[in-house]
């Protein structure tokens with residue numbers, strides 16, 4: 001395999017870990033590095049059509065350049081061209097085969113993630129058999145077991161809360177999958193997020209079809225709603241949910257909810273809903289202890305059909321304490337470096353991976369939003385923060401305002417102050433406008449999703 005191919009495979013391997021699976025498959029998988037001009041540090045990347053060329057250039061240029069420079073710091077520019085009929089070479093070297101193997105494994109583990117049953121919305125990768133039980137989650141886990149044994153009659157609703165990345169989604173989806181497995185088609189299970197529920201309600205109200213909500217949700221035997229905290233303050237949705245809740249509850253249908261905080265701490269939640277939430281079983285998931293973290297690492301390796309030296313696992317489990325998603329992310333990256341880049345795992349490399357990961361997951365700040373939005377639209381952060389009237393920054397700035405409000409609950413005057421000293425009424429207008437468009441305009445919705453994805457990366 002020539003050097004150009006090798007470089008590009010490594011770049012793709014790197015990027016694969018940083019973007020979502022669908023985005024990777026859609027936009028990057030068919031790319032090819034066609035030329036590397038070492039004299040002026042320029043590489044040329046080919047995409048199969050003009051649309052993906054534009055998209056990759058606009059959205060992934062920084063990532064690509066970064067990954068390229070990691071491999072060869074002499075690279076300064078990337079050109080994007082269209083080349084139809086891109087195909088990978090059919091002749092494989094031993095090295096390439098090994099890479100293929102590693103990549104296939106990676107792909108398999110990620111493919112697992114996308115197996116969502118269209119009827120229940122449950123993802124088959126979330127199984128209770130893969131869920132490691134420790135002191136931090138044993139109460140929640142026991143409650144789930146009880147619910148599986150006596151659906152609708154024992155703990156109803158079951159309300160599970162805990163900080164982000166501690167296993168709420170895994171546990172409640174695991175419950176759904178177990179119920180499905182145990183009772184087969186006799187029981188209708190539906191998993192959804194409160195955001196989807198809110199969207200359904202808003203749509204139904206707009207089209208005068210609140211009957212649809214009743215039809216869709218009240219025929220369910222086990223309704224699982226993830227991240228219910230977002231319902232707070234959405235009055236119409238709260239009313240609709242209250243009725244749905246009561247209707248299900250009266251018929252002994254099971255309701256399972258997750259939230260990042262206990263019912264009493266959900267802002268602007270109607271009192272009657274709060275007391276409903278507290279009326280069944282409330283169980284929390286807290287931070288996992290060292291033994292649990294280590295056990296989770298081992299379980300994940302086992303699932304992926306591979307293993308790892310104990311000292312490495314111990315080192316990772318020591319270093320990452322507050323977020324299992326992050327723990328898993330670091331493990332995946334270490335496996336990737338070992339099997340794909342063929343690197344020896346040293347203390348130094350581990351430190352690098354760990355510090356990178358905690359930098360990325362460090363919580364979102366207004367600055368981070370400003371930077372991410374600027375990068376997404378390929379404008380400077382000053383364009384957003386200074387008082388310019390350039391037309392092309394209007395939309396980015398409005399989106400920035402919306403995200404600062406939506407994700408950080410910044411006050412309107414504060415947002416106005418940060419973004420070009422705007423009046424707070426301008427900010428309110430922008431937030432409402434973008435909020436509306438997110439619901440009605442697929443393109444805007446897609447933009448916001450991609451930006452959020454980069455923010456959370």
Ligand code: ADP
Pocket residue numbers: 130131132133137162163164165166167168169170171296299324325328
């Ligand atoms: P949350 O919904 O609380 O933010 P998730 O359920 O998405 O967290 O969990 C984050 C990641 O950590 C998932 O990949 C999940 O499989 C994994 N995870 C969390 N808790 C456990 C556990 N006890 N055992 C195994 N994996 C876990």
Ligand code: MG
Pocket residue numbers: 168169170226
């Ligand atoms: Mg979750």
